[in-house]
Amino acid sequence: GPSTGRDDRTPRPGSDRPAECVPLSRAQRRMWLMERLGGTGDSYHVPFATRVSGPFDVAAFATALTSLVARHAILRTRYTEHDGEPCQEVLPTPRTVPVHVVDTDEAQAPELLRRETARPFDLAAGDAVRALVLRHGPQDHTVLLTFHHIAVDGASLETVAGELADLYTTATGGTPRHTLAAAPQYADHARREHEALSGFEEELERWSELLADAEPPRLPPPAAPAPDTAVRPAAVRTVPLTPTVPDALRTLGAQRQATLFTVSLTAAFAALHRLTGDDDLVIGVAGTHRSGTAMRGLVGLCVNTLPVRVDLSGAPSFSRLLRRVGDALLEAQQHRHVPFDLVLERLGAGARGADGTALVRVTSDVLGEPTVLRLPGTSAEYVDLPSDGAKFNLSYGLDLADPARPRALVQYDAHALDDAAAQTAVRDYAALLDAVAADPELTLDALPAAGPQDGSP
Template sequence: MTDRSERGHDPRGGSPLSVTQEQLWLLDRVDPGNASYNSPMMWRLDGRLDPEPLARALETVVRRQEMLRAYVVSADGVPHQVVADEVPLPLEVTDLTDLPEADREAATERILAEAAHRPFDLGRPPLFRVALIRTGPERHVMALVIHHIVSDGWSLQVLLQEVADLYAGFVTGTEVTLPPLTAQFTDYARMQRERLAGPRGEALAAYWTRQLAGAPVDLGLPGDRPRPPVADFAGDRYVFQVPEALRTKLVALARSHKASLFMVTLAGFVSLLSRLTGRQDLLVGTPVGNRDKPEWGPLVGYFADTLVIRGDVGGDPSFRELLGRTRATVLAGFVHRDLPFRALVEKLQPERAANRNPLFQVMFILQNIPARRRRAEMPGVVMTRLDDVRATSIFDVRFDLFQFEDELRGQLEYSTQLFDRATIERMAAQYLALLTDACADPDRPVSALSLGEAHADAAGFNDALEEV
């Protein structure tokens, strides 16, 4: 197949948004300037970085990936995405080497926070920016910030890898030819709309209507404060380590039940939520990639969507039985994952409220992170991923597990309107205690699994487990 640019494709006529893109556009119309859907990625760059080939690499990728030139226009209330022929290079370079060294860190944090939180105007491209900060002769910090409407987590890695490959070619004088793109995200958006309008869309809607019939749409997770009338998305995060001994047992438990690590850790999370809320029937969200065709893999675009998992703890099952239920629910859900979350909400019409997400309020994610995504290299430069500086939380709690080659790390992103940090630290400790007990005796009823000390600190719990 030939490159789309060679097939007479004219992006200037406008294309439909995908269903998930349209949801973000509607949210932006309700609350313009909300930066909650900014996706930042931060890197420390050690070595001799040359900004000029970096800029050339960015320009090349922007020409290659349509979504980096896309913006949204509305005609009679109907949004379309338009791809500009050219956009300004969104590289913002700041040199802090004239500042006293003691002041550089604070200035760097201030610039990174501003880059991450500055709103995008969805009607003006580009919908991403790159902030490059020089903090020393061979020290830089780089922030890539992109609006979710044109990207997802996979897209960030695609963008970074293409920039790194091109930079290497420009610096060394070696010709780098990226594989031609045989499709663009606008093709996916059109395909999605066509699919949902046909029999497949009807079958998907029927499945999810049956699957979620009668499910409670409010989890009722106890907070430290009453839920305010309107969510402000203010948030914070807590990071913890899963002990290696526990990680190894979780992997073995998954293997023995022909399940994935995601299924085991999700069953643990469902168990914990049931214990904390007293609910036996509950809903949890988890993302899906939706890149099931080879041509979608190398694209920047918002392919990801949300799958709703119904946790069933009825009858006080053993953890082994709950894992079996979770496995079956996850497998069936992934078979029917093509129905966008927004279409699901429109179909089910749950009671809506300005202070909570519809259908579910907690998200559970397990991400497999290859080693190269934690630490990458360009010629003369070592790149190390930094924690981003967001202070937002779209959900009450978002529970991430990051699976590296030899470790498992957890992160709880939470609403500070609802929870104190001590409560979230305790939740992490309870989760680790519950999983440890489940691995020791998977036939024990979920209601009998230990949550550890009532006020256990997750860091202290980690230390204690490491000593065993």
């Protein structure tokens, strides 16, 4: 095929694959298999929506988007099979992404956005990004980009938003703030990972020790089974926190050499302990394969699940538990470049349920301010588009998207947990965050349980 100006189609030494075929990274491979199995719905779609107020030039935006796709080959990559093995092939540039414009009032916008984010992708055709613009008025638009997760992660959106702003400025005849250097390409990362796989033996042994006999958390089963659908329906519950809590938790962490992330993860362990009654618990956290300057500005899927296993026995104080969690998290992060599905393969059937991700059923995160598209001469507002599908049974989140209104949040799979249990889970999590912000020496059995009236649906 035509050259892309890179070595994407150069034969690799000793490779019997077709020249243009690059192996999938392990994270992509998992995503590809999930798509093949079906039933993921839109849980692996990554919508990125911004309300743009001010003059918006649709043609310039379309030009910018086409330039972005030309810069990042992963956004014009198709997924095929050779000899039963999945591989990725870069389509030659230029590839134009059509920008559909729909005139609509505010009342109909959420449904249009929801329908667009849920539309399936054709990965075999190299379909990884779509664009829709809703025009509410001459200077009022909602700009929606929908990506497939196989091509982007959260950190990629920062790069996408920054580069689109510069490319749009150029397309409108302005002077961009940054001169864009050549972009690193994901296929190179996938090749490097593929070549490194044989060197993971020692670290896989270490993971095996850390997770020997670990079991997924035993969540209380739903009182009534949810209607059986292929997609695991996602639901969210939140409870507002006192506005001073995040800073109090940061201070508590700083006094004990722990980040806010580690403090909130410790609260998630304490809340999960209360929900399950188990002392030996595993919670997954998002790791990344991004390290060093070579991967700065890389668009692609570089996330890795890190299972963190903690012993909660002996009614430790929150402070002591924080040390245990910090040690376990540090150990997991030291092996963060070993793909999680390799770890699962090594652990064998005991650690893997029918859905393939049994060991990590519960996750925890701190949700910061979301990325928005800041175009010159306009003001930008984030538009939240919840997914219909849950990736995990239960996810605890310290939600700081609006710093003035912090919230405790749980997202859950309605097949795995009923609303009442989820409501209890988020209230407990909120009560724990509030309590330890005031007194981190409280022991787990002395930490307050949420009253049934606390919180909001």
